[in-house]
Amino acid sequence: xxxxFPNFSQRxxxxxxxxxxxxxxxxxxxxxYGGWRGFLSSPPVHLSIVFGVVLxxxxxxxxxxxxxxxxxxxxxxxxTVGAFAIILAFSSSKxxxxxxxxxxxxxxxxxxxxxxxxxxxxxxxxxxxxxxxxAHPFALTKCTSSILLVYAVLTTWSTGIMLFQMATVFNTNxxxxxxxxx
Numbered sequence: 001x002x003x004x005f006p007n008f009s010q011r012x013x014x015x016x017x018x019x020x021x022x023x024x025x026x027x028x029x030x031x032x033y034g035g036w037r038g039f040l041s042s043p044p045v046h047l048s049i050v051f052g053v054v055l056x057x058x059x060x061x062x063x064x065x066x067x068x069x070x071x072x073x074x075x076x077x078x079x080t081v082g083a084f085a086i087i088l089a090f091s092s093s094k095x096x097x098x099x100x101x102x103x104x105x106x107x108x109x110x111x112x113x114x115x116x117x118x119x120x121x122x123x124x125x126x127x128x129x130x131x132x133x134x135a136h137p138f139a140l141t142k143c144t145s146s147i148l149l150v151y152a153v154l155t156t157w158s159t160g161i162m163l164f165q166m167a168t169v170f171n172t173n174x175x176x177x178x179x180x181x182x
Contacts, residue, residue: 042158069129073149080116109166129145
């Protein structure tokens with residue numbers, strides 16, 4: 001066969017190889033995040049379901065969940081990507097030497113990165129669902145949009161907690177290093 005027209009198997013492999021890589025990275029992130037157990041036991045998930053359902057049923061008829069999400073979520077995405085970039089930019093500092101736990105795949109650094117990836121995934125899902133709801137406003141899309149918007153906002157909380165944990169580990173390590181040096 002001519003080298004310019006690879007057979008079906010080769011075309012299939014060329015097309016799906018990038019997808020296979022994406023799926024592998026998504027699996028790694030999901031495992032570091034805690035998988036379904038971590039997700040289902042998350043206080044922000046619980047609160048999002050409660051507040052999202054209440055918002056769906058009790059919001060004023062004038063309140064448009066899609067407009068709210070489309071105005072709120074892009075700012076959250078910008079903040080998240082910026083904060084994530086800052087964390088990665090300082091990843092060679094002394095703080096991150098401590099947090100990487102000698103390159104452990106499950107280090108606090110990798111769990112923090114997974115938390116930021118989750119934050120981005122949730123925000124993108126909230127934005128996409130809000131766009132879908134704006135185009136096709138059914139009860140299911142509106143309720144899902146409400147829950148995802150609340151969850152996107154509340155993941156800010158869990159990401160903040162993760163950053164606090166990072167600071168605590170660094171602070172403890174610095175204190176130990178200072179007391180050992182005297």
